[in-house]
Amino acid sequence: MIELSHIGKVYGGAARVEALKDISLSVKEGEIYGIIGQSGAGKSTLIRCINMLEAPTSGTVTVNGVELTKLKDKELREECKNIGMIFQHFNLLSSRTVYENVAFPLELQGYSKKEIKERILPILDIVKLSNRLDNYPSQLSGGQKQRVGIARALATNPKVLLCDEATSALDPQTTQSILDLLKDVNKKMGLTIVIITHEMQVVKDICDHVAVIEGGKIIEQGRVVDVFTNPKEQTTREFVGSVISHDLPDEVKAHMDLHDAWDEGTKPVVRLAFMGGSTKEPVIAGVIRRFGIEVTILFGGVDFIQEASFGHLIIALDGEKEQVRKALTYLEELQIRSEVIGYATI
Ligand SMILES: Nc1ncnc2c1ncn2[C@@H]1O[C@H](COP(=O)(O)OP(=O)(O)O)[C@@H](O)[C@H]1O
Ligand SMILES: [Mg+2]
Incomplete structure (x- = not known):
């Protein structure tokens, strides 16, 4: 649905900034794709390249089978109607009511008052704002404002929704309700969603895939379960560590x-990391029985990534060095993830 191929972006002027370096990623239809990185990593630049709010300096952007990077203004505007966007600070028009804010993009596209009403009332119902139609943004909570933002983005019936730090200005509980709403529209409308965030909890809660961006480059990407259970880069480990104790x-x-x-x-x-149904008991017992060594359990726990559970266990192995070595090889050969994290004098 979205194909970014070798995207580069250089901001010109006196202070030349290379904001994106050779970024390639692919988002499938109906997927929720998370892009996580620290402040200044290039996240906003990247997401703005998807709908060409920012033109990449190099590379191609293809959305819904159309290469946006080669379109002229008018064709581009037409294609971008398929791409909705929501923002951290909502970007609502303060002089317009909830209803008028949501109606705005349709007014711009020349829809009649009747058509607009028919289209947006069901959407305002989905985002649970039907009883707030005549309120102004200043009369709404942060979560309600973002619901208006989502309704406005959905009004034009897009295929793709881009979210730039959409929950970063919200408290944890409100964040949860907005994420639930995004998940809901993803399921009900088959909407493809790209979420930019600096919070790993957001990725853990609703994303299928994740890319980690640092210094304008993607340093790691994959299925959320894989990245969470087996993060490779230090930055990724830190992000994962912020929600899961690895x-x-x-x-x-x-x-x-x-x-x-x-x-x-x-x-x-x-x-040791175990996905789904845990096999840790036989593994530990097996190591002790086979190699006649001692196993001390130092730490462990079970986490959930959406519906999938995974357990992790940190153990120390003690015994004759050759037997311990054999036990380590045995663990490596099993269908679980194992990694020596150091050598301790306990
Ligand atoms: N319009 C711009 N002009 C010049 N530099 C910019 C502009 N927008 C962003 N940058 C720079 O590009 C880099 C990436 O910024 P941004 O994409 O906003 O990162 P993030 O959203 O991850 O915080 C930063 O170094 C930022 O200062
Ligand atoms: Mg940003």
Whole structure:
């Protein structure tokens, strides 16, 4: 549905900024795709390239089978009616009521008053604002304002919805209700959604795929479950760590002296990750039985990513070095993720 191919963006002027570097990504129809990065990473620039609010300096943007980067103004405006957008600060017109804000894009497209009414009343119902039609933005809460933003974006019946930090100005509870609403319209209307955020919780709650952007580059991308269970880059680990405890908590770490090398008197500390139905009992028992070594459980827990559950366990292996080595090889060969995170003197 959305294909970005080798996108580059350089902001000109005296202070030349290379905001995007060789970005390629592909979003399938009906998917919710998250793009996460720190402030200044290039997220807004990237999402604005999808609807050509910002023209990329190089590369191609294809949405719904049409290459937007080669269209002229008029054709481009026509194609971009298929792409709605919502913003962190809502961007509502303060002198217009809820109804008039949502009607605005349709007025611009020349729809009659009757057509507008027929189209937007059901949408205002979906976003639960039917009883607020005559309110002005200043009379609404943040969550309600974003609901107006969503209704306005949906009014033109787009195929794609772009969300630039749409929940970043909202409290956690309101964020949840907006995410539920986005998930709802994604399911009911088959809308493809791209979400830009700096909050991993947003990705964890509703995205199918995620790309991590840093310094204008995508450093990691994949299915949300894969990235969460097996983050490869340090930045990704930090984002994942903000919602899921992948590493040993500092309190546990403080009690051991973690080395990078398997020095004399240290024991390997291994992180195991299990998807879905957990098999950790037989794994641990198997290691003990097969290799005659001791296993100490240091930390563990179960997390949920949308419907999928995954458990993680951090263990230390102790025993004769050769047997411990064999146990590590055995763990590597199993259908679970295992990784030595250091060597501790516990
Ligand atoms: N209109 C602009 N002119 C010049 N530089 C810009 C402009 N917009 C963004 N930038 C720069 O591009 C980089 C990426 O910005 P942005 O896409 O807004 O990041 P994010 O949304 O991830 O915070 C930053 O270094 C920012 O200063
Ligand atoms: Mg931004």
